Amino acid sequence: MTAPAATRRLTTLGPIAQLRAGRLPRRLSQLYIGLVLYGASLALMVRGDLGxxxxxxxxSGLIRHIPLTLGQAVVVMSFVVLLAWIPLREKxxxxxxxxxxxxxxxxxGVLAILDxxxxLYARIGLLVAGVLLNGVATAAYIGSQFGxxxxxxxMIGLHRVTGRSIRLVRTLMEIAVVLAGLALxxxxxxGTVLYALAIGPLSQLMLPWFTVALPGEDATEPEPQRN
Structure with a gap:
């Protein structure tokens, strides 16, 4: 029997355990649909052009100086960030x-087909739709239980190593990247303010709807954050 949405919790699993945990068709579909929707939500905010x-x-600042598309910059910086996992011993x-x-x-892909x-009302609509879709996408991919x-x-690694709260670490990280982005x-x-205020509550609200129950695992529920 599937656990009620209100009682489902995220589990902390290693890479192999994630694949052995079961319900792979549902979880893999949800993971990749969530990630595609996440990318689409970024594109909606870009085309809204309100932040x-x-x-x-x-x-967006980086690509002014390096010949990359926005999506390519996301990919490159994701792997740069992963290098910082090494001293933090994150897996x-x-x-x-x-x-x-x-x-x-x-x-x-979405930027290529969306102008x-x-x-102004249409741009506001794209911004709001992008933020809402980002909340759904965040809950979907995190709820798939693939890490x-x-x-x-x-963020979690810095929290663990420094002993500072997740909220403080996240805030300092986002202030740092915004300042770096503005400098570039x-x-x-x-839209930046709307996203910062809305994404946490939206993800928290939607996460129980998308979290896939994995019987037999110890339940922990970290605060949901961005990719």
Whole structure:
């Protein structure tokens, strides 16, 4: 019998245990659909042109100086962040590597077919849709129980090593990437504030709906964050 959504919890599994935990068709489908939707949500915010998420402020600044698309910058920086996992002794899983690759490819795919609208109301609609879709996508890929994304792992690793709260570590990380992005000429706007305020509550609300129950595992529920 499937556990009620309200009682499902995330489990902390190693890379091999993630694959052995069962329910692979459901979990793999949810993982990759979630990651594709995550990339699409980034593209919607880009075309809304009213501000990007903190990490994408940095990515948008980076591509002003390096010949990369936004999606390629997401992929490259994901693997750069994974290098920081080594001294933190974090272990990547299937979800980690998939996150690093699929989100950027999906973002570029949607950007290739979606233009920036001229009307302000349409741009606001794209921004709001992007933030909402990002919340759904975050809950879906985290709930598939295939591990943390590169940036989540960095945050958790720093939390563990420094003893500081997850909230503080996340805040300092996002302030740092926004400042770096602005220095590089990245895009900051009202959408950045909306994303920062909304994504945590949205993910928290939706995570129980998407978390796949894995019987027999000890339940822990870390705070859901971005890839």
């Amino acid at each position: 990007l998420s903190p990490w994408d402020v940095f990515h 990547p899983g299937l979800g980690t590597i998939s996150n690093a690759i699929v989100i950027g490819l999906a973002a570029d 920036r609208p001229d009307a 943390r994304g590169p940036r989540d792992g960095l 000429g990245g895009v900051l706007g009202v």
